[in-house]
Amino acid sequence: MSGTVGAAIGDVWRHPVGESTDVVLSSRIRLARNIAGFNFLSRASREDRQQIVAIARAKITPETVAPDIVWLDLAKTPPLNRLVLVERHLISKQHSKGDEPRAVIVSEPDERLSIMVNEEDHLRISIMRGGLALEDAYEQIDAVDDRIESQIEYAFCPRFGYLTACPTNVGTGIRVSAMLHLPALKLIGEIDKVRRAAKSMNLAVRGFYGEGSEAIGDIYQISNQTTLGKTEHDILSSFATGIMPKIIEYERHARRRLLENRRPIVEDRVHRALGALRYARLLNADEAIKLISQVRLGVALGMIEGLDLVTLNELMFISQPAHLQKAIGADLNQSQRRSARASLLRERLAEST
C-alpha cells in the first residue's frame, strides 16, 4: 500500500512503454457499473453505501479479480494521501471529498487498474496505460469486468444495457480517453480546429484536471461521449484507430512545420523554460507544469540532451501540491510549497543533465 500513497510515482508514468509517447501521455478506459438490488448513490442511504462497500470488499479480491490489488478505505485515508490519489488520476476530486463510506481498489505497483467504489456509480473500473495503448487497456478491463461480474450481479437490462446513474453513461458504460500533449498545435494556432473537430465527432475535450478544467501546459483529455447504441469495439476502434492517429499526426505535422519555419523561436522558448526551471526560486504548480510542458516539447523535438520524457512525467507529478509534500515529507503551506517546488525541480534538473 505504501506505493500508492507514497511519493514514488506509479509505474504507469515511470515506464511510458506505450506508443506515440511524444504526443500521448496516457490512455485510459473506464467502465461504469452498478450492483443490482441497490438504488443509485443519489438515493442510497448510508447503510446502502456501507453494504455496497462491504460487497465490493468481499467480492473484489486478489483471488477473484487481480492478484496485485490493494484496498483503500477512503473514509479512513488522510486528506493528503487522498489528494495524492487525485493527482495520480486514481480517484476523482469528487471521490476524495466527504466522509461517506467509499473506497478505491488499486493494482500495485503498476497502478494500471483502479476501481472506485461509491463514486457517481457503485463501481467505476478504470485501466490506465502510458502512451497510446487503448486496445491493450480494453482487453485488460474487459477481463477484469468479467471476473467482477462472476462475483457480483450488475444492474443491467437488455434494452438499455448497463444501467448507470447518469443517462449519459448508460449502455456500455464505457469511456475511452487519451491525455494528449499538443503544444505545437497551440503555438501555430490550430488547437481550436482540433477542439471543433473533436466536438463535431461527439467527443469531449477537457483540460489536465478533468471536467471543466483548463488545458494547463497544453495538455488535453479527449474522450468519447456516446455510450449507447454502439458496441464497445466500435467505440474503441473509432477512437483508437480512427481519431487518435489523426490528431497525433496533426500535432507531429505542426511540430515539423515549427521546426522548418520558426526553429529559433521554438528553441528560445524551450531553453527559456528549462532555464526558469533550473534557476527559479519560487514556482506555483501551474507555472511549473507550463514550463515542464515546454521542455517536454523540446525533448520530443531532440533539442535537449540528457533529459527524457519519463523524467518529465515524474516532474509533472512532483510539481503538484500533494506529491510535492510527500516528496519533501512535510506539510507545507502555499508559499512554502512554491519555494520547495522550485528547489526540488532545480535539484532534479541539475541531476539529470
Next chain:
Amino acid sequence: MKCDRCDNEATVHEVTIHKGEKVEKHLCEQCAQEDGIAIQSQSIPAALLSQFMVSPDPGAAESPRTLTCKHCGMTYAQFRQHDLLGCPDCYHAFEKKLLPLLDRVHEGGSDHLGKTPKRSAGALVRERHIFILRKQLESALASEQYERAAELRDALRKSGVGLTNIRTNEPEDASP
C-alpha cells in the same frame, strides 16, 4: 419554425443578451453548427442533458412534476436538478421522457448493442418476464380488471419485482 438562414426546421434556439438587447437565433442544426452554437453547447454532458431535457418531447403531456419512480421515490423534476437517476427502475419510470434525451446524447442510439453479463442470462430472462407482467398489470389496471391486477401483482412480488429487486449475491444467483 423555420431556420433563420435556410428552409430547414429550426431545432437550435439561442437567446443572448448583446449590449442590453435580446438577440434571438433560430437555426437548423447545420446552420447552428456553422455558427458554432451546437458545437459549443456539447462540451459538457450535464449541459447537454439540460439543453435537451427542455425541448418538447412525446412524454411532455404528462406533468413532469408528478412523474415519480415508484421504487425509489425520485420525481422527474428531482432527476432534472442533477441529471442523476435514483435507481435502475427510474429508466422504466421515466422511459418516455428519457428516450428523446438518449437519442440526442447518444447520436441516435437507443438500444444497447454492447456487452452482456455472461452469467446472468437467467436474470435477463426473469427481467423480461417481469417486464411483461408489468405491462399486463398496467393494462389490467387501465381496464379496471382489479382481480386480474391483484394476481399479476402477486406474480410480480413472487418474481422479486423490478430491475432493482433482483437481489445480488443470493444463493440462486450465484451459479455461474
